[in-house]
Amino acid sequence: MLIQATDGDSLQVSRFTNAFAFTQFFGIFIAPWNGLILDRHRRRTISSASFTATAGSQKLADMESAVLSLAITVTLGILFSIFATIPVLQVQYLTFVLQVTTRCFLFGGASSFITIAFPACYFGKILGLTFAISACFTLLQYPCLALIQGPLQNHPLYLKIGLIVLVTLTYAHPINVYLHCRREMGKRGVVIPSQAEVSDLE
Structure with a gap:
């Protein structure tokens, strides 16, 4: 992509590749943010909901x-996919930052969700399966590259739009988890105040 955007200017490609490599280092500072969001939101959820402290409710x-x-x-x-589609070189610095941030949130969040949603004895198996599926999807980059160089004649816009649509469909997961929690809490008689009521309590 960089070669195409720079018209084959190897010096510019090298500069942007170095910038991409440099931004990877900042993953160690970004990685804890997801955990902080999880912990803070968990405290608010527990303090704003009235329920008996059972293991299931927790x-x-x-x-x-x-x-x-x-x-x-x-x-x-989605933001990473959109910015990677914009054919402006300066925008790619932001794309690099989004790539690092997305990666940190993705892998940290996956581990956290597996820990929460499944029994501890299955953690290794499910995490391993997650990485295996991820590796299988990574292999799709080769047919995608062949598609770009062949039928698309080095114009990957339609493929990128298709990938943005696919990434957008993953909103189904947080929506499904949210609806499941509300449904289960309703069955157990858990009272969850509205956001306005939570703000008043705070």
Whole structure:
């Protein structure tokens, strides 16, 4: 993509590649943010909901706290995909930052959600399966490249738009988790005040 955007200018490609490599270092500063969001939202969920402190209720509170993290991760993925589509070189610096941020949120959030949603004895198996599926999808970059160089004649816009649409569809996951938590809390008689009431309590 950089070669195409720079018209084959190797010096510019090298500069942008170095900038991309440099931004990867900042992942160590970004990685804790997802955990902080999860913990803060969990405390608010528990303090704003009236329920008996059972293991099942705690798990529901944990799952609901993960919804915000999941939604932010999807949003970051969409923004990354959109900015990567813009054929302006200077915009790619922001794309690099979004790539690092999305990656941190994606892998950290996946581990956290597996811990919350499944029994601990299955953590290794499910995380391993997650990485295996991720690796399989990564292999799709080769047919995508062949598609760009072949039928699309080095104009990947339509493919990029298709990928943005696919990433957008992953909003189904946080929405599904949110609806599941509300449904289960309703069955257990958990009272969850509105956002206005939560603000008044704070």
